[in-house]
Amino acid sequence: VLPEPALVETSLYAHLQTTGHRPVRAVQRISAANLGPRDASLLSVPPGAAGLKIERIGYLASGRVVEFTRSLYRGDAYDFAVELKLAPDPEPERPEQ
Secondary structure (H helix, E strand, O other): OOOOHHHOOOOHHHHHHHOOOOOOEEEEEEEEEEOOHHHHHHOOOOOOOEEEEEEEEEEOOOOOEEEEEEEEEEOOOOOOOOOOOOOOOOOOOOOOO
């Protein structure tokens, strides 16, 4: 889908939209990670510092994987909040009369 990823000059999703390959759903996993020396250096923290590893897999309507992203973030710079919207309680079944 992206033969030359370095040539994408807009956002990934905007580019995928123009090619007809925009994901319709994605699964994102966030986990804790201790940063190794190279990643810690890139993020300007000491080796072994806590970080966040985020992996996302995006899917087309057909189920085909169109995106895989793996990112590392400083653990001291981010706060994630999630709002859960719950469905109302279903109507209780009434006994037949």
